[in-house]
Amino acid sequence: MSKKITIYDLAKTLGVSAGTISRSLNDHPSISQKTKDRVVAKANELGYKTNKFAANLSKQQTNTIGVIVPRLNSNFMSTILAGIEKIVNEAGYNLIINQSLESMEKEKLNAKTLFNNSVDALIVSLAYDTSSFDHFTPFIQHKVPLLFLDRVHNLPNCATLIINNRLAGYEATEHLIQQGCKNLLYVGGNQKRNVYSDRFKGFKDALANYELVFKEANILESDLNPTSIGEVINHIKKSAKQIDGVFVANDTLAAHLIKNLIIEGYNIPEDLKIIGFNNDPVSELVTPSLSTIDYPGYEMGVLAGQSVISHLNGSINFQSANTITLRHQLIIRESTQKQ
Amino acid sequence: MSKKITIYDLAKTLGVSAGTISRSLNDHPSISQKTKDRVVAKANELGYKTNKFAANLSKQQTNTIGVIVPRLNSNFMSTILAGIEKIVNEAGYNLIINQSLESMEKEKLNAKTLFNNSVDALIVSLAYDTSSFDHFTPFIQHKVPLLFLDRVHNLPNCATLIINNRLAGYEATEHLIQQGCKNLLYVGGNQKRNVYSDRFKGFKDALANYELVFKEANILESDLNPTSIGEVINHIKKSAKQIDGVFVANDTLAAHLIKNLIIEGYNIPEDLKIIGFNNDPVSELVTPSLSTIDYPGYEMGVLAGQSVISHLNGSINFQSANTITLRHQLIIRESTQKQ
Numbered sequence: 001m002s003k004k005i006t007i008y009d010l011a012k013t014l015g016v017s018a019g020t021i022s023r024s025l026n027d028h029p030s031i032s033q034k035t036k037d038r039v040v041a042k043a044n045e046l047g048y049k050t051n052k053f054a055a056n057l058s059k060q061q062t063n064t065i066g067v068i069v070p071r072l073n074s075n076f077m078s079t080i081l082a083g084i085e086k087i088v089n090e091a092g093y094n095l096i097i098n099q100s101l102e103s104m105e106k107e108k109l110n111a112k113t114l115f116n117n118s119v120d121a122l123i124v125s126l127a128y129d130t131s132s133f134d135h136f137t138p139f140i141q142h143k144v145p146l147l148f149l150d151r152v153h154n155l156p157n158c159a160t161l162i163i164n165n166r167l168a169g170y171e172a173t174e175h176l177i178q179q180g181c182k183n184l185l186y187v188g189g190n191q192k193r194n195v196y197s198d199r200f201k202g203f204k205d206a207l208a209n210y211e212l213v214f215k216e217a218n219i220l221e222s223d224l225n226p227t228s229i230g231e232v233i234n235h236i237k238k239s240a241k242q243i244d245g246v247f248v249a250n251d252t253l254a255a256h257l258i259k260n261l262i263i264e265g266y267n268i269p270e271d272l273k274i275i276g277f278n279n280d281p282v283s284e285l286v287t288p289s290l291s292t293i294d295y296p297g298y299e300m301g302v303l304a305g306q307s308v309i310s311h312l313n314g315s316i317n318f319q320s321a322n323t324i325t326l327r328h329q330l331i332i333r334e335s336t337q338k339q
Numbered sequence: 340m341s342k343k344i345t346i347y348d349l350a351k352t353l354g355v356s357a358g359t360i361s362r363s364l365n366d367h368p369s370i371s372q373k374t375k376d377r378v379v380a381k382a383n384e385l386g387y388k389t390n391k392f393a394a395n396l397s398k399q400q401t402n403t404i405g406v407i408v409p410r411l412n413s414n415f416m417s418t419i420l421a422g423i424e425k426i427v428n429e430a431g432y433n434l435i436i437n438q439s440l441e442s443m444e445k446e447k448l449n450a451k452t453l454f455n456n457s458v459d460a461l462i463v464s465l466a467y468d469t470s471s472f473d474h475f476t477p478f479i480q481h482k483v484p485l486l487f488l489d490r491v492h493n494l495p496n497c498a499t500l501i502i503n504n505r506l507a508g509y510e511a512t513e514h515l516i517q518q519g520c521k522n523l524l525y526v527g528g529n530q531k532r533n534v535y536s537d538r539f540k541g542f543k544d545a546l547a548n549y550e551l552v553f554k555e556a557n558i559l560e561s562d563l564n565p566t567s568i569g570e571v572i573n574h575i576k577k578s579a580k581q582i583d584g585v586f587v588a589n590d591t592l593a594a595h596l597i598k599n600l601i602i603e604g605y606n607i608p609e610d611l612k613i614i615g616f617n618n619d620p621v622s623e624l625v626t627p628s629l630s631t632i633d634y635p636g637y638e639m640g641v642l643a644g645q646s647v648i649s650h651l652n653g654s655i656n657f658q659s660a661n662t663i664t665l666r667h668q669l670i671i672r673e674s675t676q677k678q
Binding site: 064071072073074078081082089095098113114115141252256281284286298 | 411412414416417433436438453481594598625
């Protein structure tokens with residue numbers, strides 16, 4: 001890197017004192033507008049950078065917000081990130097984004113790095129297998145605002161941003177039942193994560209409410225990766241009693257399920273009805289189009305950004321709010337149509 | 340934020356000198372392992388953070404890499420970002436990610452902020468309407484490595500990472516012609532961006548090579564947003580001569596085109612064959628499945644990360660490499676099948 005331009009270089013070039021340069025750059029009233037204009041023009045010309053490090057060192061603020069997400073290349077997560085970035089960027093903050101790649105070990109490293117980087121706040125959606133939460137303790141101890149979204153865990157003084165996954169799971173399942181399904185399957189992710197265990201609770205609530213007996217064959221825990229589609233197809237084909245309705249905890253796997261069941265000779269929705277979760281763009285594009293639960297990812301990102309910024313500005317203290325629940329919505333399309 | 344722990348606090352707590360603390364934390368050979376262990380344990384317990392700001396101030400290095408992308412919520416972009424993040428994170432760098440929201444004005448602000456944040460390098464994919472490039476001048480002047488990918492512009496001493504869009508456009512078009520199409524349409528984005536103008540050049544090359552006359556009706560410039568699908572459908576319906584093959588510059592719009600043409604009563608691929616670009620997951624899931632060009636986004640991200648890290652380590656100087664071209668691949672699926 002070339003030599004950094006200092007206020008002393010500017011002072012020498014312009015033939016004024018370093019104090020004049022400093023006051024000009026800070027828009028001090030004692031300096032004439034003409035001098036300020038000259039200084040700013042020369043500073044831009046030479047590529048002078050405000051010494052943010054030194055300034056931040058005294059303020060103990062970095063104007064950066066750390067984010068840890070399971071994966072960047074997920075439609076749902078990148079939608080949330082787009083919302084967060086828009087808000088914090090407008091407020092003059094930068095996002096440092098890390099991905100845990102669904103591993104608690106990587107998540108621990110991410111948290112450590114971000115803590116050492118003195119982020120002003122941390123936003124987290126948990127990895128698939130995270131089972132201990134000690135790596136977040138330094139943030140809590142040092143009062144660095146910590147907000148969990150989507151895949152959350154309740155820790156003292158941390159805010160969580162979620163939808164009502166249990167109710168959403170109930171509504172998805174109830175819809176299948178109301179469309180005539182009697183032998184249902186829930187395909188969900190790791191039950192350690194609230195999003196999957198809560199959707200499953202909602203599934204069981206609906207079965208109970210409609211007096212359908214829950215059996216172990218009614219649930220299949222999956223990593224929800226499209227590569228696991230064979231396992232889901234096998235479960236359906238080997239089922240003692242013909243499964244006639246499937247609630248899949250994400251749209252990507254649900255779309256693959258539609259495509260692969262059709263290849264296997266099933267008629268959708270005649271033989272079997274399918275509902276997904278998230279309302280990803282693919283749900284509209286698959287044939288038959290996929291009924292799903294609309295999960296407002298972008299709005300969740302915006303709200304996460306706003307909550308953190310407001311907290312940092314001192315205008316709200318989100319730690320007292322604890323849990324913010326966003327609205328979800330049942331979207332009915334072709335894959336669950338009644339015959 | 341609570342009071343920051345200093346080496347003096349650690350020294351007081353442990354009853355040793357500040358110098359011993361400092362040398363222990365820096366793994367100095369003059370300190371016994373036992374003392375180092377005690378210091379490190381206490382530092383972790385109290386939440387001591389290495390004063391990265393002060394350290395970086397003297398090194399003039401921040402261990403951060405800036406990224407500006409048009410949008411975070413694009414499957415293609417988030418795949419690239421996933422690749423970049425994996426590599427730079429492993430190398431001990433953090434990504435500060437900004438989105439230009441397809442606006443040159445926002446891109447200028449992003450560049451300014453990232454320059455003032457003293458990022459060690461900058462990776463950019465240009466906004467839809469960027470027409471001047473002065474906002475990158477400070478990086479070039481101050482020898483901050485600058486790498487463009489996908490949507491690139493040639494600037495002195497900057498590396499670019501691309502695929503051969505012209506050849507890929509040629510191959511997509513040639514495939515349609517070989518499947519029997521005679522009246523083709525290219526639906527592309529803003530011709531200011533290399534990716535769209537190069538694909539269009541490839542489209543024209545193929546027409547010329549197969550002695551098909553190019554007319555203005557053979558091209559439609561679009562923002563490639565699914566909301567613009569009506570415009571594309573109208574262009575096809577109003578065409579004087581029945582269009583029988585469409586090359587769309589991205590998969591999302593191509594998938595929407597398939598879905599909407601079917602609603603309009605067209606048979607795909609019988610009446611009209613469609614090929615997209617990128618090999619997004621949706622291309623496999625739409626019915627009929629979409630032929631496309633595989634664009635290795637994740638690999639591009641990995642290579643971008645590796646190039647920047649190697650450059651910063653001094654092991655390669657990517658500015659001399661200038662342009663790196665990745666391999667693309669024609670993927671043939673149902674939407675272009677011959678009758």
